Amino acid sequence: MQQIGHWINGKHVAGAGRTADVWNPATGEVQAQVALASKAELDQAVADAAAAQPAWAAMNPQRRARVMMKFVDLLHRDMDKLAEALSREHGKTIPDAKGDVQRGLEVVEFCIGAPHHLKGEFTDSAGPGIDMYSMRQPIGVAAGITPFNFPAMIPMWKMAPALVCGNAFILKPSERDPSVPMMLAELLQEAGLPDGVLQVINGDKESVDAILDNDTISGIGFVGSTPIAEYIYSRGCANGKRVQCFGGAKNHMIIMPDADLDQAADALVGAGYGAAGERCMAISVAVPVGEETADRLIEKLVPKIEALKVGPYTSGDDVDYGPVVTPMAKENILRLVQTGVDQGAELVVDGRDFSLQGYEDGFFVGPHLFDRVTPDMDIYQQEIFGPVLSTVRAGSYEEALKLAMDNQYGNGTAIFTRDGDAARDFAARVNVGMVGINVPIPVPLAYHTFGGWKKSAFGDLNQHGPDAFRFYTKTKTVTSRWPSGIKEGGEFTIPVMD
């Protein structure tokens, strides 16, 4: 059985204690065991990272940026290898796995601009003979705790900005698909990152708690489910760290009566069932406005959903989505589907009996479509994170908007319409962090920032884009006056520049 340890000081290091199983979701087999770090292992890795950080921070920003430049080349070189390893542990299709690497790579590309982003501010002659400047300095040792569903993209969103700012970084990836983060660490070493500056520590709650309580770590970025995001945010903040946590989602797509319904149905199928619904930006709630729109939309959706091809990543391009990540995930999805049936929603496409010949032990879940879902139902209230789309019929645009606004989550949302006024009104009023207008999954590009509102994010800065440089640096402002400008003796009132 393959053993996956940690990446510490530029080497693979075996774990010293507990392990967890890593599945191949397509076959249902346990294909590896991953080490779960203890507090002592985590603390030692952090101490080593802290020792390596000052020399890395002292390197000029252009040279740090060149490490990122080389890293981009290596990601392209190893794209096939990375995608295969990713699909084998996560289950998503190979094209989707390449997208996972690509959207991470784009943030690395953005980080090549670090010398520009780190330039700081300067005021010449702020007073007589006085200059004032602000510089951005690394926060020291930062940590990232990441989820299973984007095992390449999210680790890169965290570590690339942190590292290029001159920090050391402790990555605690998901224990469900740990191989790709380890491969990324190898590539960063090949790209010229000094040993010890990036430590990949595999683990579960024990190592996360060790991160939260470690005095050397000064910033934590988390992505995962909302209950864990809230926990990490409150304990990390209580321990005096800067913390940003991105949580779960329930993304609504509003379909106006004037929308192109063929386009809307295609968008819903891709955004609802792609990656088996295991995306924080997946559309899980369709909100057609008006009974006629709803009837026509369902009519268009059903054949498209029934035609979806579900299969293992090894089937190449001939598959729309693969299995979900673990047997527990599958069980949870089917349990929630059952609550939908029990609570009176109409199950228009029923994927409960889905089974794939030759892959009966894989964690495949057939596509489900619910109609006439109401906001009190569990399938509406909870994040299902599976190939299940719920339709909530709204009587008017205002009712549809209110539904999205009253929801506890606020990650992404979309409106499909031909009416510019409605689209503009929606974008201005909705209390959700990322909005699509005729775009079902509005994930911002690397040079903008990514982040939800309400229970989808905790903390005041977003991921990537300019916010990443703000999160991973602290500002120091220097006021300088040289002896030739000093004329008076001691001053006892607060200085003003009048």
Ligand code: NAD
């Ligand atoms: P998860 O919360 O189970 O795990 C995320 C991380 O937290 C993992 O590294 C895990 O080891 C750790 N963890 C798990 N339980 C813990 C505990 N009790 N104490 C401390 N640490 C713990 O999330 P997941 O299942 O890996 O990922 C899916 C979730 O992530 C979904 O809710 C999805 O919406 C969310 N997500 C959000 C975004 C976003 O940007 N908002 C992006 C991707 C995924």
